[in-house]
Amino acid sequence: MSKMHLVMGGRVKNPQTLEFEDLNAVDFVGVFPDYASAEKAWRGAAQRTVDDAEMRYVIVHLHRLLDPEAPQASA
Numbered sequence: 001m002s003k004m005h006l007v008m009g010g011r012v013k014n015p016q017t018l019e020f021e022d023l024n025a026v027d028f029v030g031v032f033p034d035y036a037s038a039e040k041a042w043r044g045a046a047q048r049t050v051d052d053a054e055m056r057y058v059i060v061h062l063h064r065l066l067d068p069e070a071p072q073a074s075a
Helices: 035-048 062-066
Strands: 005-011 027-032 055-061
Touching: 005 035, 005 062, 027 035, 035 055, 055 062
Parallel strands: none
Antiparallel strands: 005 027, 005 055
């Protein structure tokens, strides 16, 4: 299985958490086949909103959700 990664973000209720204000307004940047390309997309999205403390972007390791029994040696 490829190591798929989802990059997404949006406005959070508290900058210390990942509780999004409005799930209908989440920005889905995309799904990427490896961590390096996901990180590049994450950096681009996060950089566009760097001055807004309530905007957060994250990388979700989809391959870990799809196969939680697999060894977690690397991203």
